[in-house]
Amino acid sequence: MTRTCDIVVAGAGPTGMAAALEAAACGYDTVLAAPSGTHLDDDARTTALMRPGIAMLENYGVWPDCAEPSAPLKVLRIVDATGRLFRAPTVSFRASEADLDAFGYNIPNRALNAALEKAVQDNPRIAVVEAMVSAIALNDDAAFATLSNGETFEARLVIGADGVNSLVRQAASIGARKWAYPQTAIVLAFDHERPHGDISTEYHTEQGPFTQVPLPGNRSSLVWVMRPERVHDTLAMAPRALAMAIEENLHFTLGKVSGVTEPQTWPLSSLVAHRFGARRVMLIGQAAHAFPPIGAQGLNLGFRDVADLAAVLAGAGADPGAPRITRSYDWRRRADVYTRTGAVDLLNRSLLTDFVPIQMGRAAGLGLLKNFGPLRGIMMREGVEPGASVKAAMAALDPRNLRKGQAAG
Numbered sequence: 001m002t003r004t005c006d007i008v009v010a011g012a013g014p015t016g017m018a019a020a021l022e023a024a025a026c027g028y029d030t031v032l033a034a035p036s037g038t039h040l041d042d043d044a045r046t047t048a049l050m051r052p053g054i055a056m057l058e059n060y061g062v063w064p065d066c067a068e069p070s071a072p073l074k075v076l077r078i079v080d081a082t083g084r085l086f087r088a089p090t091v092s093f094r095a096s097e098a099d100l101d102a103f104g105y106n107i108p109n110r111a112l113n114a115a116l117e118k119a120v121q122d123n124p125r126i127a128v129v130e131a132m133v134s135a136i137a138l139n140d141d142a143a144f145a146t147l148s149n150g151e152t153f154e155a156r157l158v159i160g161a162d163g164v165n166s167l168v169r170q171a172a173s174i175g176a177r178k179w180a181y182p183q184t185a186i187v188l189a190f191d192h193e194r195p196h197g198d199i200s201t202e203y204h205t206e207q208g209p210f211t212q213v214p215l216p217g218n219r220s221s222l223v224w225v226m227r228p229e230r231v232h233d234t235l236a237m238a239p240r241a242l243a244m245a246i247e248e249n250l251h252f253t254l255g256k257v258s259g260v261t262e263p264q265t266w267p268l269s270s271l272v273a274h275r276f277g278a279r280r281v282m283l284i285g286q287a288a289h290a291f292p293p294i295g296a297q298g299l300n301l302g303f304r305d306v307a308d309l310a311a312v313l314a315g316a317g318a319d320p321g322a323p324r325i326t327r328s329y330d331w332r333r334r335a336d337v338y339t340r341t342g343a344v345d346l347l348n349r350s351l352l353t354d355f356v357p358i359q360m361g362r363a364a365g366l367g368l369l370k371n372f373g374p375l376r377g378i379m380m381r382e383g384v385e386p387g388a389s390v391k392a393a394m395a396a397l398d399p400r401n402l403r404k405g406q407a408a409g
């Protein structure tokens with residue numbers, strides 16, 4: 001039997017759940033296909049989520065449930081730990097320099113997913129079906145999503161939030177460029193003797209970043225990117241030896257390390273879809289783009305997909321999957337996704353390469369950022385919210401603000 005709804009969301013990762021909440025807020029009856037057994041409560045990662053993402057969580061009413069286990073990110077620091085001839089200087093981005101109290105918060109994924117799941121379950125416009133989307137048929141007027149429990153839903157729009165191997169992307173015949181890196185991320189959390197001062201430090205090594213991100217108290221999470229052949233030896237380390245290896249990679253800045261949690265591994269790859277909206281389909285999150293965890297970009301970009309999706313749905317009317325709506329979403333996402341994917345790829349490759357001119361270029365770029373405050377300001381604003389520097393420049397040039405400035409002067 002075929003049932004009808006307005007929108008089917010495939011995938012209940014953080015972007016899928018956020019998209020379902022936005023679709024429901026726009027008044028659409030939404031089905032969220034959330035396969036059981038893939039529930040994200042065993043995800044040991046944490047997410048450094050910037051202010052616009054936090055504002056979305058506030059808007060969904062889930063921030064109070066996320067706030068307690070999270071820590072503010074007041075300083076983001078990059079340390080060149082490559083040991084190469086051309087090393088970059090240490091660069092610190094301070095939220096206070098950008099007139100912010102914090103760039104964002106580091107949230108345990110378990111808390112984030114649990115809070116979003118509760119909001120989704122409580123929303124009367126969202127029907128959560130514990131099943132995979134197993135087939136999709138698309139035509140000019142409707143999309144048909146068949147689930148692994150045998151149910152079929154006829155909808156106007158399918159939102160693909162079904163991760164890197166997205167079935168929705170394939171069903172819409174949207175190609176993607178994919179490439180792998182010789183890198184795996186090890187994720188864990190640990191206690192440390194000295195306070196972190198709400199500072200996150202990304203140590204850039206020849207194998208990839210080693211990133212400490214603050215948690216409440218004298219505790220931090222760690223994303224340790226390394227070559228796959230080194231993973232086995234690292235996982236085989238006795239607890240004290242692992243703690244000592246972490247201390248050493250932190251250059252002993254946080255003192256003695258203890259209470260190291262069971263490490264999880266995440267192989268790294270990149271993907272960028274050729275289009276983000278077409279044929280009654282919109283792609284969000286890792287179904288649209290994926291890249292290594294450098295500079296905390298992935299879910300922040302995914303939440304910006306959701307924000308743009310919400311913006312186009314707000315004016316979509318009776319047919320949220322009409323070509324003009326999916327086209328509009330596609331255009332809105334292009335610049336942001338392509339620039340972020342390119343920048344992260346370039347930064348990652350500049351760490352892995354033995355090509356000296358690229359190493360020099362990277363060192364020079366970071367040197368420029370360290371010494372040139374206005375450039376650092378632009379990077380900080382753009383890192384938190386793309387387009388924010390243009391908005392700030394427009395505001396500064398606004399005649400009313402210029403007059404106010406003259407009067408104050």
Ligand SMILES: Cc1cc2nc3c(=O)[nH]c(=O)nc-3n(C[C@H](O)[C@H](O)[C@H](O)COP(=O)(O)OP(=O)(O)OC[C@H]3O[C@@H](n4cnc5c(N)ncnc54)[C@H](O)[C@@H]3O)c2cc1C
Nearest residue numbers: 011013014015038047048133162163285286293298299300
């Ligand atoms: C080590 C590491 C650290 C990271 N740290 C950060 C960070 O600090 N900040 C940041 O912004 N980003 C970070 N990221 C990136 C971030 O984790 C991802 O961008 C985010 O998890 C993507 O969420 P998603 O909802 O798009 O996809 P996913 O979390 O991949 O969810 C996809 C869901 O779809 C389901 N699914 C798959 N197929 C189907 C189907 N056919 N039908 C229905 N459901 C299906 C899956 O079971 C899964 O639940 C990190 C990534 C890694 C690997």
